[in-house]
Amino acid sequence: TDAPDYQTTPKLAGSGDGGVKMLYTDQASQEPGIAVSVVSPADTLIGQADVSLAAPSQAGSKLASDGNNFLAVFASSTAYGTRLLAQRVNPQGVALDAEPFVIADSAAKPGGYEVVYLNGRYVVLFSAVSGPAGNQIYARTVSIDGAPGDFIPVMTMQSGVGFGLGDVAVNGDRLILIGNSSEGSLHRSSRFARIFDSNFAPVTPRFQLNFGFALSGDTEPVNGGWIAAWTTKSTHDAPRASVVFAKINLDGTFVTGGIASSYPGNGTPTVVSNGGEAATEAMIMYTQNRDPVNPAINDSNAIRAMRIGADGTALSGQITLIDEQGLQTQPAAIFDGTEYVMTWTDQRNYPFPAQNRDDIFAARVAVDGTVLDPGGFPVADSFRPETHGDVGAAGGEVMFAYNSFRHEAPWGSYRLVTRGMDAPASAPLAVLSTPGFDRERDQAVKIQFNRPIMGIDVADVIVEDLTTNTTLPASAFTIDVIPANTQPWTYRWKYTAGRMPDGFYKATLPAGAVTDFAGNPTTSDIVINFRVFAGDADNNGVIDFDDYSHIDFGFNNNLTGFSNGDFDYNGVVDFDDYSLIDQAFNSQPGQRPVAVALPPATPGKLGGAKFGNGGKATA
Known part of the structure; x- marks a missing residue:
């Protein structure tokens, strides 16, 4: 053998036919490992091949969640090059696929990559110098069942018209x-x-x-x-x-x-x-x-x-x-529905002049910046070197992905590790103040929660017209979300099919119809009884001269709003509104709605900063 670079430590063994086989260490820069040469009885070299290469080294894990599980995407490098692999993992860190599957092989020469969840499927975006369409940024979709789609060229990386892939968001x-x-x-x-x-x-x-x-x-x-x-x-x-x-x-x-x-x-x-x-x-x-x-x-x-x-x-x-003492670098963070969970590379256990060795730490941080775990807690601080990865949240459960060096056979390389963390203790999902019906600028059922709601839909609230014993169609409503820095989060089911007919109504958000980002549902029906009565400017259930006083004041001062006489919500008080109040004056309602029913406190999921598994390594 006289290959490039150098070869060492030859070992000979007889072939049984008078020939020999020679094993040796091949230090070729592209394919280091153990190779074999086969020599015939006539001293002719009849074959050479690689016998063993180093185990793939895994690094740079990125996470995306479909709300229930994760897709972890990472680089897997051998002497032959780097592949881009993916693996589905549940929130406890258990792999859902028997083996990782290939997103981009080494022949494509993949570079930077990101993974997101978009329109009901995962999307892996990555640069590839030798992809099917040349030097481009590509996308490959992955179904929640783990089936990858085709290579889709998204954008060139050529200077002047494109750029290299840095980060991606949805x-x-x-x-x-x-x-x-x-x-x-x-x-x-x-x-x-x-x-x-x-x-x-x-x-x-x-x-x-x-x-x-x-x-x-x-x-x-x-x-x-x-x-x-x-x-x-x-x-x-x-x-x-x-x-x-x-x-x-x-x-x-x-x-x-x-x-x-x-x-x-x-x-x-x-x-x-x-x-x-x-x-x-x-x-x-x-x-x-x-x-x-x-x-x-x-x-x-x-x-x-x-x-x-x-x-x-x-x-x-x-x-x-x-x-803390030593270096803290490479932060990553996720919102679990209540607070942020951040993770980082930490060298506090090996301060100067000790040789640097990385551990992985984490801490919960409130939205206002208060650190709930001062100094942080260890995710991985063993004798092994651990390198930075990512953190994700699914159904309120947090999972860390990082890389740990496995020195034992057959690895001798960095391997991907996942570790789950229980959802932190938090207040239960609860309704704040009294749910009600907005009538001033529009007509909307309003409910305020102490946390944001996941996957809210117009069909979640059922609105019944008790006067006609009919249910209003969900398509007659749209949803307005008024977020808050902390609480409350306001959700409004706004009527958009004209003006609601006069009458008595009941709006119901059934138990379990909505959940927070941690998966905690409401456990009791939220019921709102209200009336719609055009002309009742002071909302006392009776049309009288006080209501005429309201509309006169609004008309004379160019005001708007239901309490100022804009009963048809067209943005101006005019004779159409006077017609509505005159009609209402002669048709007083015969009953009043019952009191609003508030739900009891909803049990929440409790737990501290604890781990769901023992740091399970995936293949």
Whole structure:
């Protein structure tokens, strides 16, 4: 053998036919491992082959949830190259597939990747230099049953018209891709974005977010769009990076200029929001090195954060989340329906001058920035080196994915590990204040909850006309969601089929019809009895001269609103409204609605920061 690089430690064994087989260590740069050469009895080399290569090394796990389980996507590298693999996992960390399945083989030369849940299926987006359509960003859908779809070219990565894949986020049926492009210059890295629909058709052109030298970042959905954050430098050779952010609207317009941290050095930020597309705010978390040169030696490192409103305005200054001995880096976070759960790489157990070794820690953080687990708790702090992965939430249960080095046979490499955490203790899902019927600007059934509701639908509330013994169709309503920083979260079933007929009504939200993000349902019917009576401006159930006084006041002062006489909700008090009150004056109702029935306290799921399994490793 005389291959490139070098070969060592030959061992000979007879073949039984007068020939020999030679095993040796092959240090070829592309295919290191153990090889064999077969020599015939006539001393002729008749064959060579690889016998054993190192076990694949798994790294860089990314998680997406369908609300019940997760899809973990990760890189699996061998001497032959890197493949992109996927594995379905339940919230307890148990693999649902016997073996991981391939998203992109090494022949495609996959690069950066992300995974999201969009329109009822998982979507894995990744760059591939040698994909079916060349150097592109591709998408592959994966059904919740684990069946991957075809390669779909989404966008070129060519400078001037495309960009490399940085991060991906979903808001409703919209998908945003964000990344950097050199635009043909080695000294340039500009941040770009583009928005697509759920079928990967572009709905905006490529648009530029900044003009500095952009590095990497993260993006999360909020009400009306996304909050994106990334690190940037003034020039390619500037020594320090700032963390900046922008609010990107669903139509591609955006507002930039926000700086979360400008000094000293800052690591790649992660963004987490408090409710997906209904989120009222987001939190940007990032590593800050107070000593950018030697943070480990001088213990000058911390994870800090800033709260950002859904409109892109800063809601807080800099918040310190974690500041322990040693280095804390690479934060990632998820919203579990009640609070944020963040995880990071931690070196507190191996401070300088000890050799660095990474562990994985986590902490719960309230939406207002209060750290509920000061200092954090260990997810993985064994003698093994553990590297950073991701954190996800499904049905209120949190799962961590990271990589742990397995030195024992047959591995000798980093392997993917998942670990579940019980949902944290929280107040039960409950109704706040008295559910009621709004009549001032429109007609809507209103219910306020202490937490956001998952998967709300117009058919969840049943509205019965007790006067005619009929049920109003769900299609006659739309849903308005009024989110809150903490509580309450207001949900309104608004009538949109004209004006509701006069009469007595009962609206019912049946027990179990809705759940919070932790899967906790309502356990009792929520019943709202109300009347609709055009002309009853003061809502006392009687049409009298007080009501005429209200409409006269509204008419003379150009006011609007039901209490000012706008009984047909057309935005003006006019003679049509006088006609309605005259008609109502001569047809007084014969009964009053019964009292509103409030549900009792709803039992919630309890539990602390505990783990569901013992750190189960997947194949």
